[in-house]
Amino acid sequence: MSGAAYLTDYSGLAASLPGLDLPWLQGFRQQALQVFGVSGFPGNREEEWRYTNLSALNKTLFAPSASQTVDEDWLNQYRLDDASSVVLVNGQFSASLSRLQDLSGQVSVSSLKQALQDRPAWLESRLGQAVTSAEHNLVAFNNAWFADGVVIEAAANQQLAKPLQILHVVTQTDALSATRNLVVLNEQAEAEVIETFVGSVDSYFTASVNECLLGNNAGLTLYKVQLEAEKAQHFGGTYVKQGRDSRFNHHNFALGSGLARSDIHSDLDTAAECSLNGLFVASKRQHIDNHTRINHLKPHGISREFYKGVLDNKARGVFQGRVVVAEDAQRTDSEMNNRNLLLSADAEVDTKPQLEIYADDVKCSHGVTVGQLEEKSVFYLQSRGLDEEAARNILTFAFANEMVDKVENAELKALLLKELLERFPAISL
């Protein structure tokens, strides 16, 4: 059975997972194990996983690693200087690498392990609020296997003084990094969080789940910068509950890994705003999969979704964007757009926007394009003296850069530009 080796392995590692003394958490994990045990990792027969081949997870048994070894010079190239940071090395919080000195008194950031010791009851009433094992078996897997993570809470009306960067770092071959993050912004609180995924080895498995609970009129800007190593298997799910008038802005930059799947789901209460931007860039045999779901549950919600894909060689990309407008969600205003650029005849993208509208007074639109670079544009640049390769790189860069341009954090923007220019070397900007 898919995932059988992981189940066998679990009995040995269960004792090392945090929260052994918490019956509610033991129950939570047991229930997740049961769900996972029925069919293991999601398979291609499930509609939501049609395009995503997870067989690599069964070929190698990815296992937790206690190693905390990191080459700091290497890591520093991904660090933002003007930010607080939490560093998770092979799925475990590293106190020595994290920088948490600049937080204000009413904002708390701690490792999940620490939070389970300090305030288990608070966690009990929040963990699993935004997503459950029933979502799919990678969430169930995370529920059972998570070893550590970050818990962020901002009290009402508080703002994180600086952006908070969560660096997910893997440094051991075939390591499993299963982390669970919880972001709780109470009423009117605001935060900017940047998740960065990197690995210094080639092959490993990241399984990360974020739950974000936004109070009324709270605002969260969450960046995901996925720069995983070439053979890495990546699952990252972000599940959000948005209170009244809250704002959730997500930017998903999926540039790395052998196989990556992102879930971004948000449930919107009255007049909440949700903006999902994404850029996926894949080449060689990379597979990058993006699933978004916006649930308009109450009236007057606004959602804007814009994803761009650039696929070269034999790469494959998936965009499944679902917007659900509940019967109650009158006056919803929703736009979804996905534009894709195929740079090779063997590259492929499957794009599936889905609108499910149960309310009658709504404004919803969606659009999808799949195309190649325009030859007349390539020629125009050539006629100005740029060689064909430079012309194609510039045009591709420009296509992708539209998403980077939306990033307001200047330091992060510079980092993303550098990553893009490495992939599409244009003449210096």
Added chain:
Amino acid sequence: MLSIKNLHVTINDKPILKGLTLDINPGEVHAIMGPNGAGKSTLSHVLSGKAGYTVTEGSVMYNGKDLLELAPEIRAREGVFLAFQYPVEIPGVSNIYLLKAALNAMRKHQGLPEVDAMDFLTIVKSKVKLLQMDEKFLYRAVNEGFSGGEKKRNEILQAAILEPKLCILDETDSGLDIDALRIVSEGVNSLRNAERSFLMITHYQRLLDYIKPDVVHVLADGKIVKSGGPELALELEERGYSWLEGQAA
């Protein structure tokens, strides 16, 4: 500088240019007029190396080189500039970026170092002023959302900065109002010198009032059917092209 001999060109096996011969000396301004569909833009595209055209006969020599053998970007770096009849919009690439990349590509070809950032800005700003454009255009995406006239002006701005040896203007005057025509013409005139040659494709005699050509040609049905001095343009304005069709030059 440019010597086109008996040029035959097809698009998808359909003959478009049918034995075109034309010689341009350094510093000369040649105007080409002719009815719609005669092959004027085809000539400009073939000279600048656009794909999709097959040369079935004839030759094009440019400063002693076989022009048709050169890749489009090499032609550009060697000094051939085409101001497009329909300039292309390039979203996401700013005008100033393209100008700098293009200028540096030329300089590299000539064995020169990259242009100094301050010098570059000085040059660009003086040319922007020459064409009476708003500096804001520099930071907008190339031609994106530009009006027809703004696009044409932008093409001449590029020419003014890149300083080509052979400047092909494909209906640069079409879509310009009278003020813009005067400004653009003044821009072109300021580029005229003893070495730089121009091939101006136009439908309107009015342009030639501003930019005095040395020679006027009529291109009809893929060939030059008549050549003459500036007075030929006036005659064409009066009589149209029908009296020339079927004639050979």
